[in-house]
Every structure is written in C-alpha cells, then in structure tokens.
Amino acid sequence: MSIAEMLANLEDEAVMAEVKKQISDGVEPMKIFEACQEGMNIVGKKFQDGEYFVSDLMMSSAIFKDVSDVIKPLLGTEGEATIGKVVLGTVEGDIHDIGKDLVHAMLSAGNFEVIDVGIDAPVDSFVNALKENPDAKVLALSCLLTTCYDSLKATVEAVKEAGLTDVKIIIGGGPVDQSVVDFSGADTYGETAQDAVFIAKELM
C-alpha cells in the first residue's frame, strides 16, 4: 500500500513507519511529502462524499502534522517554496477551533504556508499578521457563532481601513453562508475545509 493510501485509511503507525523507512532508503523527501499531501486530498474527497466524518478529518490532520514534523526539516529551501501564505484565525468572541484547525491542516497539505493567529482573535491580531506578512494575500476567518457576525464585519472593515485592499477575505464555519458574506463585506465563503484550499488557490 502506498503512503497516500495508508494516510487515507488513517493508519497512523503504518504511515509513520513507511515515511521513516523511505527516508532511510534515500527516497527524495519532497516525493514523500507529496505522497502525504495526496493522502490528505483523498481524505478531503471522502469527507465531501459523506464517507468520512469530522473525527476522521481530525485524525488525518494529526497524522499529517506528525509526518510533516519529520519530513519538513529535510526539505531544505525546496520546502519553503509554498504556493502562498494565508493568515487564518477564529474571530473575536469565538473560541471554536476544530474547524479552523482543519482548515489549517488542509491548507498546509495544499502547500500553503499558514499564519494562524488562533481563536478569539482580536481584530488587530489579523491586521498585524497581514502587515508582518505583506506577501499573504488571503485572509481566512472562521466563525461559528451568530453572535460573532459583528466581529467578522469589524475584522473585514479593519483590514480595509488599514489599506490592505489587495487582501482577499474568505469566511467559513457552521452558520456562515452568502448572507453573512453580504453582511460582513468579505469576498466569499467556503463550506468545508477543502473549499478553503480551492478558493485560496483561485484567489492567488
């Protein structure tokens, strides 16, 4: 079975053993990493098809993170060549992090570098992260509480006021739909963590 298949089957120990074996066999680290990304894509598809559930996504993210920790240091400069940077966080007043963390994992698997400002993140923390990373052109906001729509809106406004007008803003999380896009002034929304990757790629 390939690394991608093992990861897609959530076989954590087998994946790690195979990754370590291939590293010591001298397989190119980038090849191994791509196989893991491929595995995450399969997981994302299974989730979208209703074959996998949230816990499966969480398990796959944990496996991906563990193997990334092993492979990334071996990638050298090649590993730094991501397709882009995304600033991500859950808006102020909201502490739900499961969905945000899945978005983080999927974006990393999709070869994005993610600047994660965490949960209950004040408006300024997003603005500052964007200023510190002028090459980050996408801001992804997670929000699960209707009571935090105002925080979403305030964050979008602050980003615009800070003159960061070329940053595209994607929102997502449980109750978020087009009406929340309209309300907050964000650019668009995504329904799943996988959507975050598709949309970020489009916006790049």
Add this chain to the structure above:
Amino acid sequence: MIPDQLFLDRVERIKRTIAFENDRATTCYTGVATPAEHMGVKMADFVSNSDLNLDTTLAYINELNEIAPIDCLNIGAGGNKINVILTMIWLSKVKMPGRELPENSLWQIEEKKVLKDEDYDLAIEQGYDALVQKILPQVLDMGELQEFMEYAQKNGQKNAEKVIANIYPSVNSNNASPPFEILCGARSMSQFFMDCYKIPDKVKAAQDAIFPGVLENMVATTRQTNGMGSWVGGWRGASALVSPKIWDELVWPYMYKMGMTLLENGITPTFHLDQNWDRDIERFLELPEKKFILNTDSMTDLRRARKLLGEHAAFMGDVPPQLLATGTPQQVTDYVNRLLDDIGTKGVFITAGCDAPGNAKFENMAAMFKAAYEYN
C-alpha cells in the same frame, strides 16, 4: 401546593404529545440566556443571581405566553447557576460574564485537557465518583459548588412551586451526559477524538467503569427534582462528528442504555441531539415506541427522520438558532409552517433548535410559538 387545572392539562398535553395523541403542535420554551437582554437585565447579574434569573425568565415566558400559550418548558425556567450545571455535564471550566468575561457577554465553556493520561486508569480502577472528585476541583471552585447545593436545598422546592404557580410544566428536570460526552469535555474534543482512534480499548474501559455511576446519578437527580423526564445529551457524539465505528462502539450503546434505564424508572428520555444525526437516526427504532423524544437543532433532517421513524418517536425542535437571532418574524413563521406541513403536528413540540441564543429577538420567539399554536 395544589396546581392549577391548566397546569394539570398541560402535563396531560405533554404526555399526549409523546403518545402522538395531541390535537395540535405543542409549544415548548427553551432559551437559557434569551430573557436577559429583552428584560433589560445585565448578563453578569442574570447568571450570578439565581432568584433574579428565575424571576426574569418567568417574566419573559409570561410575556410570550400573552401572545401564544407556552404549553411547557423543555428544561425548567432557570434559577440555577449555569456554570455549575454545565461544568457538571462536561467537566469543563466555564468562564462567566462579570467574572472572567465582560459584563454583557455570554458565558463560555473552556475546553482544556484536564483529564490526564493516567486519569483513564483512575477511572477504570475506581469509577465515576473518583474521577469526578479528581477533575471537578480543577474546573470549578468548590466553594461555589457548596453554595449551589445549599441554594438548591433551601430554595429548590420554593422555586419549583413558583414555576408551577406560573402554570408551566417542564418536560425535563435533569440533564444527563453519557460517558462519551463527559470524557470528551474533560479531555477536550481534539484530544479525545484522537484517543478514540489511538487507544479505543482504554476509552471503552473507562466509559464502562464510570457508567454505573452515571446511570445512578441520572436517576437520582431526576427523582430529586421531581421530574417527568431527563435529557440524554448528544453533543460531540453526533453522527456528523464521529466515524461509524466510534459511534457504534462508544456513543450509541450508552445512550441506548440511558434511555432504557430512564424508562424502567418511569422517566421519559429526551435525547438532546445537537448537530446532524441523519446517518444513525434509524437506530432510535431500537427504543420502545411513543415513549421518548428526539430534541434536534435543525441540522438533523426531521422530514427524513419522520419517514424512517414514523410515529415511533416524538420530535422536539427545531427552529434554527441563527434564524431566531438574525431572521424576521415572517421567516420564522414560514419555517414553522413548512416544518409542520411536512412532519405533521402529532408528536411534535415546537421549540428552538438546541437552545434559543442570547440574541434571539423577542418578536421571533413570539412568531415561532404563534405559528405553532395557530397552525392547522
């Protein structure tokens, strides 16, 4: 005290609704945080002063009752400290407005990994009480718990009579949490879900070991509060959240047994189901028919559930919290009408999905009950 005839009629109505013998949709109030803003009470005072909490909640429900009769309450009318109750369900710390949070914010459950690796062994070797004794002091001020118990001792009866005097029977008086939910809250959802993949046998052994204590506690608390029913909570165990294997082995067997145990003790189970339970909804056919309630939050497809379950289970739901917060009365009315068009009125309690949020608009709450009452 001798309850008013209307109170007794309303109790009958609850029973008839569960048996699919009700003449119209039954209206049922939930909204733990909803009254504060409309009644002009600061959230910090609302949650810290139990007398104020009960009086404000009753005044709010009375205002709704002027517009359309409120036949019953899902789970009481407050009069308790919400943080103590929530901590008891999930073994998580709860941050409170006016204490750890600004005065008008909502309380926040803070999920942290409080349950250590070795606490699984403690649970397995010594059971429920030992686990609770170890975890509880880490997530709740024991002085506050003491106060909570003393208040209940002193005012429990008086408060219950106050609710009866306002003519609102409650479908449930207790909120029981299955082992999966208890461990999940104490371990944090991310960590616990990983445990379910990596050390499933240990998780199962811990759940089995604490289960007798959970069952005993569930029945005792419902009895102490003179309730007709008890919630069996389904939050993180939702079908949408966990894989079939986890659900089949660690979620359902315990929820089923809790339901059966309540029934054996003459108590009606209300399965409080947040998130989407579509995948497994047919499993509720395993419980005896017309004896229990499924209390869903709008994520579970009730139309499909009605087709698959027929008249097996009464439904309680499911006006979406976000609609109550951001929608218009017309949208709420349309939602209720469409729902009743599709699932009928027999065996149906109309209420907010999960719990009406703190920012639900009064006119939307009123529209929900009015639509349910007037539907025919």
